[in-house]
Amino acid sequence: MEEFRQHIEKLSPLTEEKFNYILSFFKSKKIKRHRFLIQEGDSVHFEYCVVKGCLKASVMSEDGKDRIVRFAMEDWWISDYDAYFKKKNATLTVECLEDCELLVLSFEDRERLCNELPEMEYFFRKKIEAAYAAFQRRLVSLLCNDAKERYEIFLLQYPMLIQRVPKSIIASYLGISRETLSRISKP
Known part of the structure; x- marks a missing residue:
């Protein structure tokens, strides 16, 4: 738990x-590779801090393609936040890409921590601000950059994911085909 404490103390x-x-x-939770943490349509009562492992959040498009919304690895948090905060059913699926160890926090407990401890309210606010900024950068990149530029940005922002995530999943995250990724990623 020392890593988790350090994670919080980076901010608070x-x-x-x-x-x-x-x-x-x-609560601690272990879940195996290729298992689902959240599936589309589920009620979402928890968010998860990744202690060990890598996960992806995705949505199935009408053409049957798995569209990657985001990744999460050590010290990152993941859930279907629209469902979590608004008490709706999930529109995302969250799947373990590796065996994972997670810390699980319910919405009610999160609210209680934020109400009782200003340090935790500050921590979660800063995490949300960083996530919002990251989503904005991703959206701008998807709208304004070509495939090669998106891949180069991905390499700069997430070099640790290249070795951990299959190229087909990275391609989906970048909004390109596996073939295009193979072509643009050659030295």
């Missing part, structure tokens, strides 16, 4: 007592 320093209190709200 904590006493030992406060960290132990915060930790009491989380």
Whole structure:
């Protein structure tokens, strides 16, 4: 749990007592590769902090293609946030790309932590701000950059994913075909 404490303390320093209190709200979960954490249509009551592993969030398009919305790996958080915050059914599917160890937090416990501890309200606000900015950058890139530029941006932002995620999934994330990715990724 020391890594998790360091993760929080990058934004919000904590006493030992406060960290132990915060930790009491989380449950541990292990899930195997290729298993689903969330499936489209599910009720979503939890968000997940990745302790170990890699996951993808995706949506199935009308043409039957799996469209990758985002990834999550160590120290990243994942859920179907539209469903989580608005108490709706999931529109995304979240799948483990590797065996995963997660810390699970319910919406109610998140709200309680934020109400009781300004450090956690600040932590979650900063995480949401960073996620919003990342989504904006991704959207701008999808709208304004060609395939090669999107791939180069991906390499700069997420070099650690290249070795962990199959090229077909990276291609889906970039909005291109596997063949196009093979062509533009050659040295």
